[in-house]
Every structure is written in structure tokens, then in C-alpha cells.
Amino acid sequence: MSFIIEINELSKLYGFGDATTVALDDVTLNIKKGEFIAVMGPSGSGKTTLMNMIGLLDRPTSGDYKINGRKVARFSEYRRARQRRENIGFIFQSFNLLPNLTVLENVAAPLSYKGVRQAKRLKLAAQMLEQVGLRDRDSYYPAQLSGGQLQRAAIARALVNSPSIIIADEPTGNLDSVSARVVMELLSEIHKMGNTVLMVTHNPSLTRYADRIIYMLDGAVVYDEASAVGEIPARVxxxxxxxxxxxxxxxxxxxxxxxxxxxxxxxxxxxxxxxxxxxxxxxxxxxxxx
Ligand SMILES: Nc1ncnc2c1ncn2[C@@H]1O[C@H](COP(=O)(O)OP(=O)(O)OP(=O)(O)O)[C@@H](O)[C@H]1O
Ligand SMILES: [Mg+2]
Structure with missing residues (x-):
């Protein structure tokens, strides 16, 4: 059995001495390609910290992390950055679009590292915007979009590189229920295409899109259960x-x-x-x- 993500006794400590916070406490977690995992847990339980580790945005204090069978600790800075750019798509609650670029330019931005020519970049970005239903907003600036539209633009940007791992940290947190639904349907499509999705959510009803549910408490995974897509597990x-x-x-x-x-x-x-x-x-x- 091969895992896309293998995490072994991963810990993350912040601060020193008496003020040390154990944000991740010996987390062991294996993720197969194509899983859709909902990550739940109270505020401060380490969900974002874990996503940051998996997404190579931060480094653990101890423990092992392998991505596609390769030890991340051995990656050079350049290789970490490249992995992040090419294989991982991030969707945050706060969208993180660049205010001075149009929606189209924002979506095209991740392609600029890849040496794709500008005309091609804009074409790919336009196709992504089409998929998220925002083609008619491509020349708008972020400030001119609604929250739901911003999140769809952010999703288009996260996906333009065709990453195989999508990390979404409370992607519907700021959205009304209709926009949230659109975002969830998009994530669901991405999952059906065979990609691995990790989604932090505080909304139990969104766990029905996932095929596995993880609960974190005080930096540890206290519950990890398979769940049929379309169903909310009995416990939830x-x-x-x-x-x-x-x-x-x-x-x-x-x-x-x-x-x-x-x-x-x-x-x-x-x-x-x-x-x-x-x-x-x-x-x-x-x-x-x-
Ligand atoms: N940069 C940091 N410096 C110090 N402590 C941190 C830092 N980042 C996170 N922490 C601490 O680590 C713990 C886990 O934080 P984390 O952001 O992972 O929680 P979370 O589960 O994502 O919470 P929320 O649901 O509120 O987003 C918290 O106690 C937090 O205060
Ligand atoms: Mg968080």
C-alpha cells in the first residue's frame, strides 16, 4: 500500500521553557492518494499547524514526514518550495488574493514559476475561472468581488497548477450557505478527479463530502474514522x-x-x-x- 503522505510521531512546539505550547503532540497519520479528509477539532487543537506541516509551510520540531515516499527533512529549501508550488494547492479562509492584480492575473500567478508563457498562463487561468463560474469577472479586482466569488477565485488559483494535494483550511468559514455549497461542490469535483483533499472545517454537516474524518484535541489525533461520502458518521x-x-x-x-x-x-x-x-x-x- 502506498501513501501520498506519511507522518510519524510528528510534534511541533512553540516557545520555550514554561511558555512552551505543544501545538502537535506525536501525530502519526498516513494518507492515501485520493482521500478526502475532514479535519475537525476545537480552536487551538493544532489543525492549522498540521496543515502547515503537510503543506510544507512550516517545519516540525521532531518526527518524520514523507511525501510520495520521500523524506521531507532531507529536502533542500529549493525543493521544498518546488514541491509546494507544484504539488500542493492551498485554500484559506482569508482567500489571500493579491489586491493589485485582477482576478485573472491572480489565478495565473502560480504558473509564472513554471516557465509557462504568459499567453498560455492567462488561457489556463481563464479556463479555471470558467470552471468555478467566474469567467465574467476575470478583469475585476479582488475588492470588487463578493466573499463567495473571492473564495471561488482562490480555489481557481489553488488548482491552476493541477496540484495533487489540496489543503483547505476552513474554506467555507466566511461564506453564506449558498456560496459554501458551491465551494464544497468544487472540492468534491476535485476529489472525484482523484486528488487528495484535506479540509479543516468546524461545520459537522460538511463532513459528508469526506471519506475520512479526523478529530484533533490538544495537538493529538483522537479520532480517525472512515466515512462513506454522502454520509455524516453516527458520532458526528x-x-x-x-x-x-x-x-x-x-x-x-x-x-x-x-x-x-x-x-x-x-x-x-x-x-x-x-x-x-x-x-x-x-x-x-x-x-x-x-
Ligand atoms: N506561531 C505560533 N507561535 C506560538 N504558538 C502558536 C503559533 N501558531 C500556533 N500556536 C499555538 O499552537 C496551538 C495550535 O494552533 P492552531 O492554529 O494549529 O489551532 P487550530 O486547531 O487551527 O485552531 P482554530 O480552529 O482556532 O483555527 C495553539 O495553542 C496556538 O496558540
Ligand atoms: Mg486554524
């Missing part, structure tokens, strides 16, 4: 229902509330939904190291 379902009973729609989208119910013992369905804290209250909960 129970948590969603418990929230629904609480008769507060907002809580449905509220990750923190759900995650507080995530530990097994709370998932019997009889637990009343806890008073939810809005997700905005980003309480950092990294473990302090003694």
Missing part, C-alpha cells in the same frame, strides 16, 4: 442532533460547541447542548509543557 450525527435539539440554529454552525461534546462520553445524545461560545472567542488551548 449524534452531536449535530444534540445541538439541533438545543433549538438554536446558530449552534449548528458552531464548531466549538460541537467539539466540546465530541469526547465519547458526551455523545450519547442525552447531554443537553452546552451553552455555546461563539467561534470568534479564539481561546488558545495549546497544552503547556511542564
Amino acid at each position: 450525527q449524534r452531536a449535530v442532533e444534540a445541538l439541533r435539539k438545543s433549538d438554536d440554529d446558530e449552534k449548528l454552525a458552531n464548531v466549538s460547541a460541537m467539539m466540546e461534546m465530541m469526547p465519547e462520553k458526551h455523545l450519547g445524545g442525552s447531554t443537553p447542548a452546552e451553552k455555546s461560545k461563539p467561534k470568534k472567542s479564539k481561546k488558545k488551548r495549546g497544552k503547556k509543557k511542564k
